[in-house]
């Protein structure tokens with residue numbers, strides 16, 4: 131493993147197998163996966179329908195490039211269009227690429243409309259949109275940008291969930307306003323419905339595109355397939371990735387009719403984008419969702435998860451500062467004196483994998499197929515670890 135570049139803070143564990151909501155390491159130890167590869171494995175690990183779709187596609191057609199058509203991409207695009215009500219789909223390989231495409235689309239649209247001064251990409255404070263330059267410039271995180279300057283010009287920020295500030299900042303120079311309906315990376319902060327509704331109204335009034343980054347909060351994590359369907363505000367562009375193919379690399383940008391002709395032949399592209407195997411996996415993912423009515427199931431599990439986390443927040447006021455969440459995406463904010471990394475480690479050692487997020491928060495994004503007993507298992511582990519913190523009032527890990 132020492133040949134891998136040291137750009138990640140990896141935990142000292144090597145996974146060899148996954149099954150449902152559990153992962154197994156090379157020592158044969160079992161872990162409850164309560165982060166699902168950062169909101170990726172919505173159907174858990176090694177789902178048989180996904181495995182079958184991938185292996186069948188691997189034996190049929192793996193790659194032809196975007197010089198030609200192939201069926202999985204066309205069929206998946208049609209499914210996403212029918213289910214979203216948007217008009218066209220561009221496929222790429224990751225979330226950051228989907229956002230790059232959206233940024234380029236927004237600027238090219240203004241260019242085609244002869245709006246020379248309309249270039250600004252307006253994003254929110256606390257945002258995360260990815261690690262490539264355009265997406266990074268739209269990301270409000272000094273640590274992620276540090277040392278990588280200069281950032282591309284033409285990016286600006288407006289306070290998240292502040293309608294009055296948005297009124298002021300979303301002016302005629304804004305090509306697009308990009309917002310996560312739920313900010314994941316910054317600590318699981320849902321947008322208010324008023325903020326998203328105001329964004330829709332102001333984008334219409336001022337001629338800007340409204341982009342929802344649903345890379346983390348979409349694909350059923352809030353229940354409905356799209357996060358915007360829960361907030362009942364329809365954007366012009368939706369970016370997707372993470373869970374779309376349940377673990378295979380894929381990104382997508384969905385575009386409404388009003389912006390669909392901004393990118394024309396030769397304007398943008400990707401060698402692997404929409405390649406047959408990830409598309410086949412994504413189609414299988416959609417079929418599973420339908421077959422088990424995952425949207426209704428998530429609504430039930432959401433109630434249980436939020437109740438358990440509320441319970442923990444009330445039980446351990448010395449350790450926990452607050453709790454946030456929507457759908458099966460949630461966070462427990464820890465007191466400053468308990469570094470989240472130590473708690474993540476303690477939970478892993480107790481056999482439960484969780485993530486961290488901004489604001490010293492534990493982040494939870496279990497597979498959407500998590501059972502009632504899976505949430506209880508995570509609760510029990512959290513209870514034990516947090517009880518120790520709450521009592522000892524000192525860092526849980528020595529040193």
Ligand SMILES: *Cc1c(COP(=O)(O)O)cnc(C)c1O
Pocket residue numbers: 223224225226227229258259260261310314315343344345346347371372
């Ligand atoms: C993960 C994430 C991205 C970046 O996706 P990658 O596939 O890692 O490039 C962008 N936006 C949001 C909201 C994300 O959660």
